[in-house]
Every structure is written in C-alpha cells, then in structure tokens.
Amino acid sequence: MIAKKGTNTRFKPGQSGNPLGRPKRLPSLDRALVDVLGKVDKHDVTVLQRIVEALARKAMRGDIRAAELLLDRGFGKAKATLGVTVEGEITQFLRMTPEEKLAYIKKLECDE
Structure with a gap:
C-alpha cells in the first residue's frame, strides 16, 4: 500500500512547527537606544533633539525624504483616500x- 504524499513529513499532534519559537530581540537594544538618544551635550540638548533638528534643516532645504520622515513619525502616515x-x-x-x-x-x- 502506498502512503499518501507528505504524510511522513507532517507534524504530529501537539508538535510545534517552530519549536524554538520566534527569535528573541536583543535584550539590551531598546535600553541602548534610550541611553544613547537621551544623552545630553554641554548645551543641555539630547542626541534625539539634535537628530530631529538635523532632519528639520534638511527638510527646509527641500529634502523630501527628511520631511516625510519627520511628518510620518510626528503625526502618523497620511491615509490614502x-x-x-x-x-x-x-x-x-x-x-x-x-x-x-x-x-x-x-x-x-x-x-x-
């Protein structure tokens, strides 16, 4: 008797197709971002504020990608209608x- 195609490769009941589960994020990545972006310089300005200011300057010079990034992050992407x-x-x-x-x-x- 010939077995049905694929029956010997199917998962058994209760057996996961991904036993290790979803790959874990780097545990310290979120914390590292907070630490780096929150650092304050001698003028009491954070790295994050400097990044936003740099993007704003680029946007004001006509860099559409910088403007899009600022607006999308600040106000959410516009819904297409x-x-x-x-x-x-x-x-x-x-x-x-x-x-x-x-x-x-x-x-x-x-x-x-």
Missing part, C-alpha cells in the same frame, strides 16, 4: 444591455 463615487455608476452599468456594457468598457480602456 480615493475620490471615487461609484454608486450611481454601478447602478447605471447594471441596467445596460450587454452591448452597452462592452462599449462602456472599451471607452474606459481608451480613457486610460
């Missing part, structure tokens, strides 16, 4: 004959 109203168009499309639908689709393809 589509200004499309389809309710009436769908109803209109559903009422068309098959020939009218084909003509409508061809017109849309030409407009692109």
Whole structure:
C-alpha cells in the first residue's frame, strides 16, 4: 500500500512547527537606544533633539525624504483616500444591455 504524499513529513499532534519559537530581540537594544538618544551635550540638548533638528534643516532645504520622515513619525502616515463615487455608476452599468456594457468598457480602456 502506498502512503499518501507528505504524510511522513507532517507534524504530529501537539508538535510545534517552530519549536524554538520566534527569535528573541536583543535584550539590551531598546535600553541602548534610550541611553544613547537621551544623552545630553554641554548645551543641555539630547542626541534625539539634535537628530530631529538635523532632519528639520534638511527638510527646509527641500529634502523630501527628511520631511516625510519627520511628518510620518510626528503625526502618523497620511491615509490614502480615493475620490471615487461609484454608486450611481454601478447602478447605471447594471441596467445596460450587454452591448452597452462592452462599449462602456472599451471607452474606459481608451480613457486610460
């Protein structure tokens, strides 16, 4: 008798497919970032403040990536919106004959 394909390689009940689990983060990375970014210079300004100031200067000179980074981190990414109203168009499309639908689709393809 031939065994079903893959039956000898399947996990047994109660056996994990990833016994070691998710890899752990470096335990001190978060703390190291806090320590480094929180360091204060002789003018009582933190490293983090210096980084933000540098990004702001670059953004003011027209660096779009720096501006995007500052705005996204400060206010969250903008949600993309589509200004499309389809309710009436769908109803209109559903009422068309098959020939009218084909003509409508061809017109849309030409407009692109």
